[in-house]
Amino acid sequence: RIYIVRESDIVAYNPSTGADRTLSHTDNAEFTEALPVYDGQNLWTGALNGPAFFTPDKKIPGVEIPKIIVTRVLHGTGTDAGTELNPSEITVAGNERHLTVEFAALDYADTGSLRYAYRLDGDTLWHNLGSEGKLKFNRLSPGNHTLYLRSTNSSGHWVNNTRQISLKVEPSFWESWRGTGVILLIILAVTGAAVIVYLQRRDNVRMSEINEQQRRTLEEITRVMHEQAVRAQAAREAEEARAGNTQEPPAPAPQASDYRLESPTIIDEDQEMMQRLLKFLDTRIGDENLKIEELAEAVNMGRTVFYGKIKTLVGMSPSDFLRRLRLQRAQKLIANSRMSFSQIAFAVGFSDPKYFTKCFKKETGMTPSEFRSKNQLSDNDA
Known part of the structure; x- marks a missing residue:
């Protein structure tokens, strides 16, 4: 064996085994470069505080393998894992994923030289912890894990003292099959509700579109029939005029209050309803956005009932009746004013003067200019 004196310690080396060991001292001696002396029993070395000596071992031990024990386990809440010392299995609750494990190697020759390392499950490399025998885990995944611990001896050599500890991490409620089932049910319920709402809204939109299309179609049919009737009447009058070789002026259009286009028979209730309607129209005749629903509401009727009542009384749709009254009012203004x-x-x-001129000519057989030239009073007459 060979003893190597260094600045602050002595290393005992066994050349036959390759083992070395650092000898500990209680006096914290700092050695000098003075040559050691062996007196047959003690080995003397020079030190700053005077000579120091020790008795060499008759046999230099090989590399020692200290045992690793677990000294303390702390859960995420800071509570002890239990009273069991040096457990081989640790159970972690689903709501406590933070874990602290404290351990130590039983080698007290020189604890300052001990080093620790760990690895978990399938890790191929050891993670060095230095001289602190403490390991902290944050947010462990649920399932079974194996923790491996190892250390050096007091000489600083890594030795084969690996310690295995089983970690059983319980899943939280949402990580369990029950929690997964609840999440799936919630997703299915929300998805189903969204699909139902979407289908209902789509059906409502389709029904609204269908009803609006039917309404427009009905009004268009009514308008076309009325225009055809007007053209037929105009053709008959032109034919009669040619046959009689006369050019009689067209009969003046009835006034807005004269709604009896085909001399219908009106009972008292109809008379009252028509008076309310004409009174309402007299104040709204200039509103280009006036709707048939507003006319029906003015006489306390639904749209369908109102449509049928007007059709029965005046022989035309409410839209045509409203246009007729507007053109009648226009005739008064053309004949009795100088408005453009x-x-x-x-x-x-x-809203469109060109469309107004077209409708006016269909109604009276004359353009507004022709109608004014024929019907407006002169200044003297006025």
Whole structure:
């Protein structure tokens, strides 16, 4: 064996086994470069505080293998894992995923030289912890894990003292099959509710579109039939005029209050309803956005009932009846005022003067200019 004196310690080396060991001293001697002396029993060395000596071992031991024990286990709440000393299995609750494990190697020759390392499950490399025998885990995944611990001896050599500890990490409620089932049920319920709401809204939109299309179709049919009737009447009058070789002026259109286009028979209730309707129209005749629903509401009727009542009384749809009254009001304004035709069109509820001129000619057989030239009073007459 060979003793190597260094600045602050002595290393005992066995050349036959390759083992070395650092000898500990209680006096914390700092050695000098003075040559050691062996007196047959003690080995003397020079030190700053005077000579120091020790008795060499007759046999240099090999590499010692200290045992690793677990000294303390702390859960995430800071509570002890239990009273069991050096457990081989640790159970971690689902709501406590933070774990601290404290351990130590039983080698007290020189504890300052001990080093620790660990690895978990399938790790292929050891993670060095230094001289602190403490390991902290944050957010362990649920399941079974194996923790491996190892250390050096007091000489600083890594030795084969690996310690295995089983970690059983319980799943939380949401990580269990019950929690997964609840999550799936919630997802299915939300998805089903969303699908039902979507289908209901889609059906409502489709029904609204169908009803609106039917309404427009009905109004268009009514308008076309009325225009055809007007054209047929105009053709008959033109034919009669050619046959009689006369050019009689067209009969003046009835006034807005004269709603009896085909001399219908009106009972008292109808008379009262029509008076309310005409009174309402007299104040709203210039509103281009006036809707049939508003006319029905003004006489306390639903749209369908109102449509049928007007059709029965005046022989035309509410839309045509409203247009007829507007054109009647326009005739008064053309004959009795000097307003421009565009002003008159806007005043009776037409947003497009060109469309107003077209409708006016269909109604009276004359353009607004021709009608004014024929019917407006002169200044002297006025």
